Amino acid sequence: IANLKLSNAMVFSYSSPIFIPLIAWLFLKEKITKSMIFAAVIGLVGVLFVAKPDQGLFNALSFIGLGACFLSAMAFVTVRALTSTEPPERIVFYFCIFGSLISSIPMFWHWRIFTWHELVLLIAAGLLANISQLFMSYAYSLAPAGQIGPMNYIAIIFAGIWGFVFWHELPDLFSIIGIFIILFAILLCNPFLQKKLLSRFK
Numbered sequence: 001i002a003n004l005k006l007s008n009a010m011v012f013s014y015s016s017p018i019f020i021p022l023i024a025w026l027f028l029k030e031k032i033t034k035s036m037i038f039a040a041v042i043g044l045v046g047v048l049f050v051a052k053p054d055q056g057l058f059n060a061l062s063f064i065g066l067g068a069c070f071l072s073a074m075a076f077v078t079v080r081a082l083t084s085t086e087p088p089e090r091i092v093f094y095f096c097i098f099g100s101l102i103s104s105i106p107m108f109w110h111w112r113i114f115t116w117h118e119l120v121l122l123i124a125a126g127l128l129a130n131i132s133q134l135f136m137s138y139a140y141s142l143a144p145a146g147q148i149g150p151m152n153y154i155a156i157i158f159a160g161i162w163g164f165v166f167w168h169e170l171p172d173l174f175s176i177i178g179i180f181i182i183l184f185a186i187l188l189c190n191p192f193l194q195k196k197l198l199s200r201f202k
Helices: 006-013 016-028 034-051 060-083 089-110 115-143 145-167 173-186 191-201
Strands: none
Touching: 006 034, 006 060, 016 034, 016 060, 016 145, 034 145, 034 173, 060 115, 060 145, 089 115, 115 145, 145 173
16 A cells, blocks of 8 residues: 555455355365355446556566455455354454554554654544454354455445545546445345346346
8 A cells, every 4th residue: 555556455455255155165164155246246347447556466566466366365254254243342352463563563663652643543543443343253153254355345335435524526428437336235145136147047
């Protein structure tokens, strides 16, 4: 994010659902369906429409972004595996503890005193991230990882809403098309709709 264009970084940030069904199939032996793969790919197309990455998408730094995307998918699948034996609250607690310990190492490389405004924003980000982790853990305890993964795409729609509310950013035609594509991908995650689609293609 620090070294790539934000639009390019967004593509990597929201590409983890592509890997989630495959990783869940390899490590958790969860069933992988055509509709899961289709929903993940369709959602990624929607992200590309919204983010509109340029030719700088593929370079040496992109491999770092792709690695982050893959590791994020691994984390989601790990949460799914843990929910069979651990409550979501305990998962989030240890996630935060170990995340804080690991993050504290590079923190001291550029240490400085925060302003009150920065501190408030950081605390707010931490609280929201913890609530998000709790919701995500509960979601992965209720459904297969490959089915929940594409739901992550809806974050880009909320990002657009917040961009309009706080910075008066208006989406262009491509972004609106992308939002509808993402919503379609999310609908494809619905088991009832999956059955309907599969019966049509048979």
